[in-house]
Each structure stands twice: as C-alpha cells, then as structure tokens.
Amino acid sequence: MIMLVGPVGAGKTSLINAIHNDCRKAEKTSSICFTDGAIDTPGEYAQMPRFYSALAVTATSAKLVLMIQDATDRRITLPPGFAAMFPRPVVGVVTKIDAPGADQENARLRLLQAGIQEPFFYVSAHTGAGLEKLTEYLARKEV
Numbered sequence: 001m002i003m004l005v006g007p008v009g010a011g012k013t014s015l016i017n018a019i020h021n022d023c024r025k026a027e028k029t030s031s032i033c034f035t036d037g038a039i040d041t042p043g044e045y046a047q048m049p050r051f052y053s054a055l056a057v058t059a060t061s062a063k064l065v066l067m068i069q070d071a072t073d074r075r076i077t078l079p080p081g082f083a084a085m086f087p088r089p090v091v092g093v094v095t096k097i098d099a100p101g102a103d104q105e106n107a108r109l110r111l112l113q114a115g116i117q118e119p120f121f122y123v124s125a126h127t128g129a130g131l132e133k134l135t136e137y138l139a140r141k142e143v
C-alpha cells in the first residue's frame with residue numbers, strides 16, 4: 001500500500017489511475033480514499049496544517065508515501081521539512097512532465113525543500129512517461 005500526498009490538482013488521483021491503467025477522469029478527491037494498493041488523499045490535507053496529523057496517522061496504513069509535486073506549479077505548497085512528519089519513507093514524484101511550462105528543475109527544488117531525498121521520479125499520467133520506472137520501483141519495494 002502506498003499513500004499519495006500533495007496539493008490540490010498536483011495529479012495524485014490521475015497518477016493512481018494511470019498506475020492501475022484506469023482511464024477514468026480524476027474526480028475531485030474530498031476525503032481520504034483507500035483504493036486497491038493506494039491511499040488517495042485530498043490536496044487540502046497537504047495544504048492545511050490542521051490536517052497534517054490525519055495524514056501522518058493514515059500513513060501508518062501505508063508502507064511508503066509518495067509526495068507529489070506538479071512540474072508546472074511554481075508556488076511553494078509543501079512546507080519545509082514536511083517529509084519528516086511521516087512515519088514512513090517518503091519518495092518524491094514530479095508529475096505533469098508533459099505539460100506546457102513544466103519545469104522539472106524547479107519541481108526538484110520544491111521536493112528537496114520539503115525534506116525529501118533524491119532520487120525522484122518524473123512522470124506523466126497523460127503520456128505514460130516515467131510510469132514504468134515508478135511501477136517497477138514500487139514492485140521492488142513490495143508496497
């Protein structure tokens with residue numbers, strides 16, 4: 001089981017669907033959602049400190065946390081050192097690398113600021129780029 005954390009619109013639900021070869025359009029996630037193999041979380045939980053404890057507690061049900069950073073999002077959305085709050089290893093994933101204006105280097109710096117260690121994964125849920133590397137890694141980790 002993996003848990004996906006990241007701001008609203010970062011591509012968490014799309015990534016889960018893409019990993020599972022599910023082509024449904026991602027609907028807005030309004031509560032913590034257990035699907036097969038992945039825990040999807042509302043972006044608001046990563047953006048509002050009063051929800052952090054809920055994320056940390058829910059992470060105990062997962063083996064690994066994927067911290068999702070949108071390659072097109074230049075805002076600082078993840079607080080400094082955010083990764084340290086989780087009781088599970090946190091792996092950084094940059095999404096939307098296909099999108100116009102995607103800036104992988106900026107996204108990389110955002111994940112580093114959040115206290116996550118490299119290597120990161122760079123993916124697109126739309127084109128499928130990078131997904132194989134990520135799914136192979138997850139299979140190896142037996143999450």
Ligand SMILES: Nc1nc2c(ncn2[C@@H]2O[C@H](COP(=O)(O)OP(=O)(O)O)[C@@H](O)[C@H]2O)c(=O)[nH]1
Nearest residue numbers: 008009010011012013014026096099124125126
């Ligand atoms: N270009 C592009 N858009 C994406 C990608 N993944 C998600 N999106 C778009 O980003 C928006 C938010 O996606 P969603 O999965 O709902 O984000 P969540 O709030 O983190 O669950 C949607 O309009 C998606 O179509 C991607 O890999 N590439």
Ligand SMILES: [Mg+2]
Nearest residue numbers: 012013028029
């Ligand atoms: Mg969602």
